Amino acid sequence: MLRRLFPHPLLSALLVLIWMLLVNRFAWGSLVFAVIIGITVPLLTAPYWPDRPRVSGLGRILSYIGMVIWDIVVANVQVARIVLFLPNKDLRPAFIVIPLRLKSPEAITVLAGTITLTPGTVSCDCSEDGHALLVHCLHAPDPDAVRDDIKARYEQRLVEIFE
Numbered sequence: 795m796l797r798r799l800f801p802h803p804l805l806s807a808l809l810v811l812i813w814m815l816l817v818n819r820f821a822w823g824s825l826v827f828a829v830i831i832g833i834t835v836p837l838l839t840a841p842y843w844p845d846r847p848r849v850s851g852l853g854r855i856l857s858y859i860g861m862v863i864w865d866i867v868v869a870n871v872q873v874a875r876i877v878l879f880l881p882n883k884d885l886r887p888a889f890i891v892i893p894l895r896l897k898s899p900e901a902i903t904v905l906a907g908t909i910t911l912t913p914g915t916v917s918c919d920c921s922e923d924g925h926a927l928l929v930h931c932l933h934a935p936d937p938d939a940v941r942d943d944i945k946a947r948y949e950q951r952l953v954e955i956f957e
Contacts, residue, residue: 901956
């Protein structure tokens with residue numbers, strides 16, 4: 795019965811949390827509406843999402859989120875330095891192909907989103923077979939090092955979480 799009412803319990807909880815954060819104050823009416831949204835949206839989308847991704851380790855997930863937030867802060871400072879102090883002639887933008895070990899579309903989407911959220915990098919495209927991701931870097935004097943860093947920092951952790 796619970797599985798039918800909550801086909802995606804984490805999504806339901808996340809929707810309630812996000813709605814309450816958007817409202818920005820506690821009110822019982824807002825909480826009731828958030829619960830209605832948290833139940834209705836997963837119920838309506840469940841037929842389109844039959845194979846839920848299997849994730850493991852809440853600690854790993856929280857560690858990944860913390861690392862990404864830290865990387866976003868650090869990358870903001872680095873991009874500000876590049877924009878303010880690096881002459882255009884010294885700028886080395888690059889497109890980098892990242893070969894992927896990840897198999898699930900959800901894990902690849904999280905990786906692409908993480909790369910795009912980090913200032914200075916943008917996920918541009920995913921190969922048709924899902925085995926490579928094209929990333930643009932604002933400044934990459936050593937593209938191989940950027941590729942290796944993305945694989946070590948993000949992809950390896952996502953492999954542990956999703957597979």
